[in-house]
Amino acid sequence: MARLQILELPEGAGDDRPPFVLVVDQVPVDEPGFEALRRDLNEGDVAARIGARAVLVFEETIDIPANEVPVDPDGYPLKIRIEGDFQQFHEQVREEVAKAQAEVADALRQGLR
Structure with a gap:
């Protein structure tokens, strides 16, 4: 039985x-399904229909x-x-939150004057 593989x-x-690229291997050439596959490949629409760059077939x-x-x-x-090690990320977030809170507090103080 034929196998299907994807080569990224x-x-x-x-x-x-x-x-x-779609790679089809272990294809027995003496089975009726091979003729259908060969017909589709010869018409050139298999790769286009599945979005592959190419289709490679091997026995x-x-x-x-x-x-x-x-x-x-x-x-x-x-x-x-x-x-992931998120310790540094957490520290950066804390610093940014503290900075934003200080800016809001300064803006409120200036608005109340």
């Missing part, structure tokens, strides 16, 4: 969304390293959680 390409300046298995999913010892996809 580097973004260009005018790209609205990340460009990609062999093509491994795209970027699509490899790391797995844990049990064989399940490994999930990595990244937490």
